[in-house]
Amino acid sequence: MFYLKENEVLEDLQINNFYIIQNHKKYCFSVDSVLLSNFVKIKKNDFVVELCSGSGIISILLVAKYKIKQIIGFEIEKDLFDMSIRSKVYNKINNIQFINDDLINAKRYLGANQVDVIVCNPPYYVLPKDYSKISHKNLVSKYEVKTNITQILKTSNELLNEKGRLYLVYPSLRLQELLTIASSFNLIAKTLQFVYPKNKIESSVVLVELIKNANKGIKVLKPLII
Numbered sequence: 001m002f003y004l005k006e007n008e009v010l011e012d013l014q015i016n017n018f019y020i021i022q023n024h025k026k027y028c029f030s031v032d033s034v035l036l037s038n039f040v041k042i043k044k045n046d047f048v049v050e051l052c053s054g055s056g057i058i059s060i061l062l063v064a065k066y067k068i069k070q071i072i073g074f075e076i077e078k079d080l081f082d083m084s085i086r087s088k089v090y091n092k093i094n095n096i097q098f099i100n101d102d103l104i105n106a107k108r109y110l111g112a113n114q115v116d117v118i119v120c121n122p123p124y125y126v127l128p129k130d131y132s133k134i135s136h137k138n139l140v141s142k143y144e145v146k147t148n149i150t151q152i153l154k155t156s157n158e159l160l161n162e163k164g165r166l167y168l169v170y171p172s173l174r175l176q177e178l179l180t181i182a183s184s185f186n187l188i189a190k191t192l193q194f195v196y197p198k199n200k201i202e203s204s205v206v207l208v209e210l211i212k213n214a215n216k217g218i219k220v221l222k223p224l225i226i
Contacts, residue, residue, distance in 0.1 A: 002090045008083075010090070013057075016064040018091045020057055021083045026137055029057040031226060032205055033121050035195060036169040037061035039207040045069060046116040049159060051103045051152055054141065056084030058119055059096050073098045074106050076146050103147060103155050115159040118166045122152050124174070149174075150181055157185035157212065166210040169195075172203040179208075188214040193221040 004010070007026070010019045022028045037058050042048060044067065050059050053073030062068060073096065075081045081100040088096055099109060127143045128134075140146055149170075156166045166187055170178050172194060179189050191209035196202070203223070 002086055004086075013061065013064070015061065018060055018064055018093075020055060020060060020087045021090075022055075023083070027055060027080060027083070027141060029055055032169045032195075033057045034061065035205075035224065035226070036119065036121055036167060036207060037065065039169075039193060039209075040117070040119055040167045041165070041209075042066045042068065042117055047114065048072075048117045048119065049106070049110065049115050050074070051106070051118060051120040051155065052122050052147065053084060053098060054080050054121070056087050056096070056098060058121060059084075059098075060087060060091065060093065062119070063093055063096060068095055070095050070097065072096075072110070074101060074103045076100070076102050077140055080141075104151060106155055107158050110159055112158055113161045113164075116161060116164055118156050118160060118164070119168075120152055120156075120166070121169050122149060123147065124171050149178060153182050153185045153187060156210075157187060160187075160212045162213055164212045166212075168208045168210070169205050170208060172206045175206050175208075182210050186213050187211070188216060189218050190214055191219045191221065193224060195224045195226060198225055 008021050008023045011022050012019055048068055048071040050073040053075040059071050059073045084098045123142055123144045125143050127145055187210040190211050193207040194203040195205045197204050
């Protein structure tokens with residue numbers, strides 16, 4: 001059953017006549033999610049999983065772009081999970097399954113080494129000691145409160161099959177940390193694309209493709225300016 005809650009609106013995604021629920025007082029997806037969905041490469045019959053699926057924006061965009069047999073999204077926040085379910089119902093999408101659980105439990109649902117592609121727009125920042133001034137709206141989605149990059153990479157290593165691919169968007173300032181931790185889980189960076197805000201000389205985020213047990217060697221794509 002579809003319905004909207006207080007302060008929620010439907011916004012047109014400008015693809016496949018799909019819409020998504022937004023709540024500007026609680027949570028809205030960012031352009032980073034759209035950039036990541038455009039960066040991801042999916043092959044026919046790939047088994048796709050999204051970690052930290054939030055309101056479902058990336059999964060819905062991927063269904064619109066690719067002929068995906070099934071995509072499974074994991075989201076720990078009940079409110080965001082609920083939004084994703086109702087957006088799925090509104091769009092009459094049958095090949096997405098959203099699961100309201102901690103991503104550390106994903107292997108219980110999927111088994112080990114079964115996934116071809118994982119997509120994740122993770123929390124970007126380590127939670128500071130004094131976080132009282134951070135709005136509740138941004139706390140869990142932006143800060144490592146309920147998961148962190150190490151856990152995401154560990155879970156991805158457990159789920160991905162040999163040469164399985166992980167796609168992430170992450171702050172450029174934390175790229176070295178990301179690649180170091182990823183390497184410890186046999187996830188090797190293969191493609192990078194830096195994103196620059198218009199009229200800025202420093203990259204804000206980077207799109208990353210990691211492949212499980214791949215040979216070393218990184219391809220750097222032309223930067224994106226937004």
